[in-house]
Amino acid sequence: MLRNRLAIVLLTALAPAIWGSTYLVTTELLPPGRPLLAGVLRALPAGLLLIALTRRLPTGSWWWRSLVLGTLNIGAFFALLFVAAYRLPGGVAATVGAVQPLIAAGLSAALLGDRLSPRTLLSGIAGVAGVSLLVLRAGAQLDALGIVAALGGAVVMATGVVLSKRWASPAPLLATTGWQLTAGGLLLLPVAFLVEGPPPSHLTGANLLGYGYLSLIGAAVAYALWFRGIRALPPTSVTFLGLLSPVVATALGWLVLGQDLSPVQALGALIVLGSLVAAQTQRPRTPSRTVTGPPAGVPSDDSGRQTNGRTHQSA
Numbered sequence: 001m002l003r004n005r006l007a008i009v010l011l012t013a014l015a016p017a018i019w020g021s022t023y024l025v026t027t028e029l030l031p032p033g034r035p036l037l038a039g040v041l042r043a044l045p046a047g048l049l050l051i052a053l054t055r056r057l058p059t060g061s062w063w064w065r066s067l068v069l070g071t072l073n074i075g076a077f078f079a080l081l082f083v084a085a086y087r088l089p090g091g092v093a094a095t096v097g098a099v100q101p102l103i104a105a106g107l108s109a110a111l112l113g114d115r116l117s118p119r120t121l122l123s124g125i126a127g128v129a130g131v132s133l134l135v136l137r138a139g140a141q142l143d144a145l146g147i148v149a150a151l152g153g154a155v156v157m158a159t160g161v162v163l164s165k166r167w168a169s170p171a172p173l174l175a176t177t178g179w180q181l182t183a184g185g186l187l188l189l190p191v192a193f194l195v196e197g198p199p200p201s202h203l204t205g206a207n208l209l210g211y212g213y214l215s216l217i218g219a220a221v222a223y224a225l226w227f228r229g230i231r232a233l234p235p236t237s238v239t240f241l242g243l244l245s246p247v248v249a250t251a252l253g254w255l256v257l258g259q260d261l262s263p264v265q266a267l268g269a270l271i272v273l274g275s276l277v278a279a280q281t282q283r284p285r286t287p288s289r290t291v292t293g294p295p296a297g298v299p300s301d302d303s304g305r306q307t308n309g310r311t312h313q314s315a
Contacts, residue, residue, distance in 0.1 A: 005233075008228075008232045008233060009229075009233065009237070009241070011225055011228065012225055012226060012228065012229025012233065012238060012241055013241045013244055014222070014225050015222040015225040015226040015229070015241075016226075016241050016242045016243070016244040016245040017245070017248045018217055018218055018221070018222040019218060019222060019245045020244060020246065020248025020249040020251075020252065021218070021248065021249070021252060022214065022218060022249075023252070023253065024249070024252045024256055024257070025210050025213055025218075026210070027257075028206075028210075028257075029206045029207060029209055029210030029213075030207060030210045030211070031203070031207055033196070034196055034200070035078075035081075035082050035085065036079070036082055036188060036192035036195055036196050037192050037196055037199055038211070039074075039078035039079075039082070039188050039192065040185050040188045040189050041211045041214065041215060042185075042211070042214040042215050042219045043074050043078070043181045043182075043184045043185035043188065043215075044181070044182060044185025044186065044188075044189065045185075045215045046178075046181050046185075046215045046216065046219035046220040046223075047177075047179070047180070047181030047182030047183070047185055047219075048178070048182055049178070049215075049216075050174050050175065050177055050178030050220060050224075051175065051178040051179070051182060053178075054171075054172055054174050054175040054178060056171055056172065056175040057179075058171075058179055062169065062171070062179070066176075066179035066180055066183050067183045068163070069163060069167070069179075069180050069183070070179065070180035070181065070183025070184040070187065071156075071183065071184065071187055072156045072157065072159050072160030072163065073156075073157065073160035073161070073164070073180055073184065074180060074181060074183070074184025074185070074188075074223075075183065075184035075185070075186075075188050076152075076153075076156045076187070077153050077156050077157045077160070077184075078184070078188055079188065079191055080149045080150070080152045080153035081093075081097075081149075081150075081153050082195075083145070083146065083149035084096070084097075084146050084147075084149040084150035084153060086146075087143040087145055087146030087149065088142070088143055088146035088147065088150060091132070091135035091136035091137050092136065092142065092150070093146070093150045094131055094134075094136075094246045095128065095131050095132040095135065095136050096147060096150035096151055096154065097150055097153060097154045098127055098128045098131040098132070098154075098243060098246075099124070099128055099151070099154050100154040100157055100158045100239050100242060101120075101124045101127060101158075101236060101239040101240045101279070102124035102125075102128075103154055103155055103158040103239075104161055104162055104235050104236050104238075104239040105120050105121070105124065105236045107158055107159060107162040107235075108162055108165075108234065108235050108236050111162055111163075111166055112162065112165060112235070114235075114236065117282065119278060119279075119282050120236060120279065120282065122278075123240065123275040123278040123279045123282075124240075124275070124279075126271055126272075126274065126275040126278075127240065127243045127275040127276070127279075129268075129271060130243070130268045130269065130270070130272035130273075131243060131246050131268065131272060132268070133264055133265065133267055133268025133271065134246055134247065134250055134265050134268030134269055134272065135246050135250065135265075135268075157239075157242075158235075158239055161230055161238055162235045164227060164230045164235075165230055165231075165234075165235045168231070173224060173228055173231070174224055176227060177223050177224045180223070180227075181219055181220070181223060226238070229241070236279065237279055237280055237282075240275065240276050240280070241276065241280075243272050243275065243276060244272075244276070246272075247269050247272055250265060250269065251269075
């Protein structure tokens with residue numbers, strides 16, 4: 001069982017690690033000033049592809065549940081991240097977003113009956129401290145609306161993770177992932193058009209490569225792994241893994257872009273990794289409850305950041 005859990009944790013951790021590469025892809029391959037367009041092209045084609053592959057549409061209550069989950073996990077999260085990224089320095093936005101595991105822990109206690117332990121609280125505080133050391137810069141300017149947007153992004157993503165656990169889908173994993181990506185992409189589409197205008201008339205090969213990577217790897221693959229983790233692990237454990245995104249983004253900036261990595265940043269990365277290990281090695285006291293499962297006689301297949309170049313948050 002320990003080996004199986006470790007394998008699930010490592011596979012789930014690949015999702016935020018992939019999202020950490022969004023910073024590099026955005027700055028090096030995508031046209032500038034189009035984060036919402038990137039969010040649409042990241043989510044919508046991937047969602048439609050998964051629906052086409054699985055040939056399965058939602059039924060019954062899963063029409064509105066897919067819309068709610070897609071809004072929380074993707075559409076609203078990307079939009080709030082866009083506002084935070086434009087109104088705050090990247091380090092501030094990432095530090096505020098790092099409170100997501102603490103929010104998820106509170107929601108899990110309220111909605112799923114999970115126990116909120118001192119170890120979880122301490123790990124969450126350590127995670128916020130580690131991210132701040134990793135990406136926060138002295139003299140960073142604060143903006144009230146930006147702070148609210150960054151905090152709102154953490155809240156909606158944490159809520160989406162907990163509700164994804166509470167609402168156990170009877171559909172295959174890839175189908176459920178496709179529903180949410182499509183719903184989130186459709187929600188973002190008019191917002192991107194109103195805020196950023198029509199798509200660019202000309203896209204380079206590098207642009208297409210970047211959008212393709214974000215859609216196939218950053219959305220279809222990463223979100224499938226993420227939602228698979230939500231099905232198998234406690235929601236709080238999953239959200240702690242999201243702290244890997246700023247660590248990976250900083251590491252890639254150092255390795256690929258030649259950005260400086262100070263001893264303080266290295267210490268922050270070690271603190272973040274320590275908080276992740278502490279959260280993953282804690283055995284849950286109370287199994288998470290799920291409300292909706294497959295009807296009797298129906299088998300269940302238990303087979304998931306956008307940034308404008310200024311933030312190291314996850315998506």
